[in-house]
Amino acid sequence: MISWLAWIPIIFFLVIIQKTVVGVLAFHHLSVDLTMIFVVFAGLNMSMARGSVLTLWAGFLVSVLTGSVTALFMCVYLVIFSLSHLISTRILARTSLFIVCFTMLCAALEGILLMAINRYYLGVTGIEGMLWAILPQIPVLGILSPLFFHAFKKIEAVIHVRKY
Amino acid sequence: MRPVKRKKSFLVLAVLLVFVFVLLSYQLSFPQNPNLLRKVVLETSSVMESTVDHTIAVIKGTWSRYLFLHGLVDENKRLQEVNAGLARDVLAYEEARLENIRLRQLLAFKEQQKFSTVSARVIRRDLSGIMKTLMIDCGENDGIRKGQLAIVDAGVVGRVIETTWNAARILILTDENSNIDALIQTTRTYGILQGTGKDTCSLKHIVKTETVNQDDIILTSGLAGEGPKGLALGVVRRAEYDKTNMFFDIEVVPFVDFRKLEEVLVITGKWQGTS
Known part of the structure; x- marks a missing residue:
């Protein structure tokens, strides 16, 4: 149970960091969705039940803090989690190269989903600006992903849940 | 993971996906005021964000002051060099002025004399x-x-x-x-x-x-x-x-x-x- 609960404040803290520190470090020119890396990590390394619940929690937090519709990021993250989880059953995702590539793929997918939902589901027009916010973060997330995967694994080790 | 369990997992996942899509549709169709959980999260996050922001501001302020002081050292050095140059110029002008006075006196004295x-x-x-x-x-x-x-x-x-x-x-x-x-x-x-x-x-x-x-x-x-x-x-x-x-x-x-x-x-x- 503790392995479930421990992640809740950690994700919360991650979202806060994502909204504050990263903005400062990137001089407010780039938004980096660090939570997405966690979602990929959860999909590749956690059980379906735990991972999906934590993904929904992360999606909820990001939705709330970005001021978007509550279910928007829950939906997007759950799709990414599903894809990651599906991949994890077929591939042993251990190498950094795979993590980088897969994270970049997921970041691109997130962008496509967000734009698609905004355009066709929420009826938002003029989503070109969104494209320029999404594109730069794809390589950044890819580069950062091995580092965060390492950190998440350390956290998992600390809370005594070692699935891998 | 056994196939049956895996199928069950993906079934749950599919249900969850349907659930969030329904939730999304519902929220779009019936916009509501923020619920309690959202309010709690926002409230908590605002406290945390302000704390983090404050910490960042302190760090930025310290860094800015450091940079300012660092810049001040360079500026001070540059101004000292400028000042030294100006002091040299002033000295040269003062020398020229005094020489001018002396030469004028000498010239006046020379003109008074009855000899070459x-x-x-x-x-x-x-x-x-x-x-x-x-x-x-x-x-x-x-x-x-x-x-x-x-x-x-x-x-x-x-x-x-x-x-x-x-x-x-x-x-x-x-x-x-x-x-x-x-x-x-x-x-x-x-x-x-x-x-x-x-x-x-x-x-x-x-x-x-x-x-x-x-x-x-x-x-x-x-x-x-x-x-x-x-x-x-x-x-x-x-x-x-x-x-x-x-x-x-x-x-x-x-x-x-x-x-x-x-x-x-x-x-x-x-x-x-x-x-």
Whole structure:
């Protein structure tokens, strides 16, 4: 149970960091969705039940803090989690190269989903600006992903849940 | 993971996906005020964000101050260099101004004289050696010859003792080898003004029957063809005599401050009578 609960404040803290520190470090020119890396990590390394619940929690937090519709990021993250989880059953995702590539793929997918939902589901027009916010973060997330995967694994080790 | 369990997992996942899509549709169809959980999250996050923001602001402030101070060091160094340059400029301008004043005085003095002179710049002074001399930047090519007197507006500087084509050496009044025919202004008594090797001169051959007072002015006599009569030499500081000697012991302080000389006039041409 503790392995479930421990992640809740950690994700919360991650979202806060994502909204504050990263903005400062990137001089407010780039938004980096660090939570997405966690979602990929959860999909590749956690059980379906735990991972999906934590993904929904992360999606909820990001939705709330970005001021978007509550279910928007829950939906997007759950799709990414599903894809990651599906991949994890077929591939042993251990190498950094795979993590980088897969994270970049997921970041691109997130962008496509967000734009698609905004355009066709929420009826938002003029989503070109969104494209320029999404594109730069794809390589950044890819580069950062091995580092965060390492950190998440350390956290998992600390809370005594070692699935891998 | 067993196939049955895996199928079950993906079924749950599919259900969850459907659930969030339905939720999304519902929220879009029926916009609601923020629910309690959203409010709690926002409230908590705002506290955390403000804490993190404050921490970032402190770090940024510290960094900015560091950068500012770092920039201040560079700026200070640059300003010091600028200041040094400006100080040099000011010094040069001040030098030029003072030189201008001196040259104007010299020119005015030159125009007052009834004899022709050549103005020269002192290029070296040797006031503590065996011979107390000045080197000037004019020589034979400028009409300067051995024996001519060098003067400034304050009085006589000395006599030219050596010349080259473009330079000349002047033996100043206070040198022991300097001897100039002189007279006391008030009593018109003649004597020889000789250097003492210190900062003063001694007026020789004034018999004790004459009257010599302190602060009497000593002038050139114009005898022996040394120069015009009446040029200021110095002032009597002390005049004494003893019974065993027939002459006064007279100490004369030259009018000219040899240590501050920068330009002089050398009397080159003919003169008539007194200056």
